[in-house]
Amino acid sequence: MLRRRVSKQVEEEEEEEEAKTTSEYIVDRDPTCELKESDTDDSSSKSQHERQKDKLLQKKKEKKKRKGARRWGCLDVCCWFIGYVCVIWWFLTVLFNAMPSALPQFVMERMFTGPHPDPPGVKLRKEGLFAKHPVVFVPGIVTGGLELWEGKPCADGLFRKRLWGGTFGEIYKRPKCWMEHMSLNNETGLDPDGIRVRPVSGLVAADYFAPGYFVWAVLIQNLAQIGYEEKNMHMAAYDWRLTFQNTEVRDKSLSRLKSTIETMVQTSAGNKVVVIPHSMGSLYFLHFLKWVEAPVPIGGGGGPDWCASHIKATMNIAGPLLGVPKAFAGLFSAEAKDIAVARAIAPGVLGNDHFGLQTLEHMMRVTRTWDACMSMMPKGGNTIWGDANWSPEEGYACMKSKFAPDEHQVSTKIKQESAVDIGPHGKPFAHYGRMVAFGKEAAVLAYSAILEKRKGSPKMGSRNGKFHLNASCGDVWTEYHELSWDDVEDVANHDVYCADDLVGLMERVAPKLMVRGEENWGFGLADDLDDPKYQHFRHWSNPLETLLPNAPEMEVFCLYGVGILTERSYIYKVSPSTDTCNIPFRIDSSADGDSEGCLKGGVQFVDGDETVPALSAGFMCYKPWKGKTRFNPASSSSYVREYNHAPPTNLLEGRGTQSGSHVDIMGNFALIEDILRVASGQSGDEIGGDRIYSDLPTWSERIKLKL
Numbered sequence: 001m002l003r004r005r006v007s008k009q010v011e012e013e014e015e016e017e018e019a020k021t022t023s024e025y026i027v028d029r030d031p032t033c034e035l036k037e038s039d040t041d042d043s044s045s046k047s048q049h050e051r052q053k054d055k056l057l058q059k060k061k062e063k064k065k066r067k068g069a070r071r072w073g074c075l076d077v078c079c080w081f082i083g084y085v086c087v088i089w090w091f092l093t094v095l096f097n098a099m100p101s102a103l104p105q106f107v108m109e110r111m112f113t114g115p116h117p118d119p120p121g122v123k124l125r126k127e128g129l130f131a132k133h134p135v136v137f138v139p140g141i142v143t144g145g146l147e148l149w150e151g152k153p154c155a156d157g158l159f160r161k162r163l164w165g166g167t168f169g170e171i172y173k174r175p176k177c178w179m180e181h182m183s184l185n186n187e188t189g190l191d192p193d194g195i196r197v198r199p200v201s202g203l204v205a206a207d208y209f210a211p212g213y214f215v216w217a218v219l220i221q222n223l224a225q226i227g228y229e230e231k232n233m234h235m236a237a238y239d240w241r242l243t244f245q246n247t248e249v250r251d252k253s254l255s256r257l258k259s260t261i262e263t264m265v266q267t268s269a270g271n272k273v274v275v276i277p278h279s280m281g282s283l284y285f286l287h288f289l290k291w292v293e294a295p296v297p298i299g300g301g302g303g304p305d306w307c308a309s310h311i312k313a314t315m316n317i318a319g320p321l322l323g324v325p326k327a328f329a330g331l332f333s334a335e336a337k338d339i340a341v342a343r344a345i346a347p348g349v350l351g352n353d354h355f356g357l358q359t360l361e362h363m364m365r366v367t368r369t370w371d372a373c374m375s376m377m378p379k380g381g382n383t384i385w386g387d388a389n390w391s392p393e394e395g396y397a398c399m400k401s402k403f404a405p406d407e408h409q410v411s412t413k414i415k416q417e418s419a420v421d422i423g424p425h426g427k428p429f430a431h432y433g434r435m436v437a438f439g440k441e442a443a444v445l446a447y448s449a450i451l452e453k454r455k456g457s458p459k460m461g462s463r464n465g466k467f468h469l470n471a472s473c474g475d476v477w478t479e480y481h482e483l484s485w486d487d488v489e490d491v492a493n494h495d496v497y498c499a500d501d502l503v504g505l506m507e508r509v510a511p512k513l514m515v516r517g518e519e520n521w522g523f524g525l526a527d528d529l530d531d532p533k534y535q536h537f538r539h540w541s542n543p544l545e546t547l548l549p550n551a552p553e554m555e556v557f558c559l560y561g562v563g564i565l566t567e568r569s570y571i572y573k574v575s576p577s578t579d580t581c582n583i584p585f586r587i588d589s590s591a592d593g594d595s596e597g598c599l600k601g602g603v604q605f606v607d608g609d610e611t612v613p614a615l616s617a618g619f620m621c622y623k624p625w626k627g628k629t630r631f632n633p634a635s636s637s638s639y640v641r642e643y644n645h646a647p648p649t650n651l652l653e654g655r656g657t658q659s660g661s662h663v664d665i666m667g668n669f670a671l672i673e674d675i676l677r678v679a680s681g682q683s684g685d686e687i688g689g690d691r692i693y694s695d696l697p698t699w700s701e702r703i704k705l706k707l
Helices: 002-027 032-039 042-067 074-098 104-113 118-126 169-173 175-182 217-224 244-251 251-266 281-292 306-310 323-335 337-345 361-365 371-376 381-385 405-414 440-444 445-455 470-476 483-494 497-507 509-519 614-622 668-681 698-700
Strands: 135-138 144-149 162-164 196-199 208-210 233-236 273-277 311-317 434-437 554-562 564-574 585-587 603-608 637-644
Touching: 074 196, 104 361, 118 217, 118 668, 169 175, 169 585, 175 361, 217 381, 217 668, 244 281, 244 371, 244 509, 251 273, 251 281, 251 306, 273 281, 273 668, 281 311, 281 371, 306 311, 311 323, 311 668, 323 361, 323 371, 323 497, 323 564, 323 585, 361 509, 381 405, 381 497, 381 509, 381 668, 434 440, 434 483, 434 497, 440 445, 483 497, 483 585, 497 509, 554 603, 554 668, 603 614, 614 698, 637 668
Parallel strands: 135 233, 135 273, 273 311, 311 554, 434 564, 554 637
Antiparallel strands: 144 162, 144 196, 564 585, 564 603
């Protein structure tokens, strides 16, 4: 109250002072003013003097008011800017839609994109090609929708609503409930008690992963343009979380796929089916090819000629036939390149549970119940992927990109590190065969130098007791919390892990997971494929432990993108937060360097489609399945078709029509055209045979595999 009185008194004094100053100012400007007031009583003169005085006072008050007015802040500017943009965008959209139908495309072509090529379906229809062979789509991991059929009370109102795919709204509304329903039983790998989540059926199961994000939709549309419809197209939806054999045990998915293919052949004048798997779907269908001919009860009882009678071609899109290193990283530390980068940018965000944000521990707890993830672990061991001293991709020159190292830094680094192996390209070898290395030195030094250093280096200090207590970690418990400090430190002290070591490493850090893994998956390389043990279903999805069916006329395609840096090996460190419930190992995002593989953020990169290295996607079709071999005794034809990645030229092009990226390739016009030509009756030779842009031939020659 006292402050207000003082402030008011000060303002009054300021106004009086201003009035006095103004009066003096007027007198100074008009020297006759004082004379006029004292010597004459002219009222009009006095009135004019007062008006001038009032006018100046008014100007002073207005100026003062403007000074006291609230200025615009950043928030005001941003809000107005967003408002203007929205209004302009709305106006242009209305104007664009109000134009004649042909005009918007004409304007876009003239101003931005140039003439659009005809979609493959339109192009082939003009050539006179039409639907012939029925088509079956086999979606990969995570792209197929899952819906709720039975749940706990927290999921009331979600009956037959999508828990996976669509808008993902339930993740944000009730994250703990969502995780409970998306997890499988950690002992059986099947449904938890009182929960049933099932795959969405029909083409809508995987046409779009989320609104506006296509998966199969573009391919389906182009097939429709040459005469396909739902009667001769089928989406072989399955629960991608389960082991392949468990999709039959629980849902009869393999039996239903067998029955559907038989029906499609019967209703299409005997034309065989073209099967198009994507990503992990390639492994799922490889399992099916063995299951369908195996005797019941372990198989479908179709007999040795079933595939020859029903399958025209299998066209694997971006198939991780030999696995992907990224799958191991996900199981080992619940991360890959993108997660490691995000953690480096915002440290602590992914390591806590503030505001209900799901941490990496939550992710690991859920995904380690998804047994299908193990199907994509690297296969073939050191024979395929290399060891501590060599790898098939040695000498790969990293493309010029944002990951490319500075040449001056390369030469300086080489001089400083004499123990580094230098390749013919003048850069240090990436040592891709060291799929996991603890510390940058273990990744880049010559292996002899590592062994020498290991002899004289003290091990990490050991601590007594358990690494974590189960009770203290609550609902983020993972198998890591069963480890002792000795286990954690011993894993890190090993320095280097190659492909032959990965299964043993996972058995040490996730024994419960690997019990189910060893029952359902094979990761090795068969010496004798006639050995009866390889008749077990655990080997059917590993192309190096099984045979292609006896179907000489069946064609096998490997279709995939190249020209994108793809994760190949990792540099790890022990987490600095090992006194909490965090995962004890993480990718060392600070590990950058100058090597052939563009070491960036703790990851060594090689050529591929950003998810699957080209070696994994193409090797089987290029060598073990090419001609008559012990893996392909019927001499089925195999083809490699690579698609060189070209990003969209502008924002208006969306995800692009020439993309080689793992999912975006589903909209690649060249790939779609190849599929449509085969579906309409052409052979692999007729569409051009092999087309290779990568160094796959050189890499394949370095792999010493008995054929």
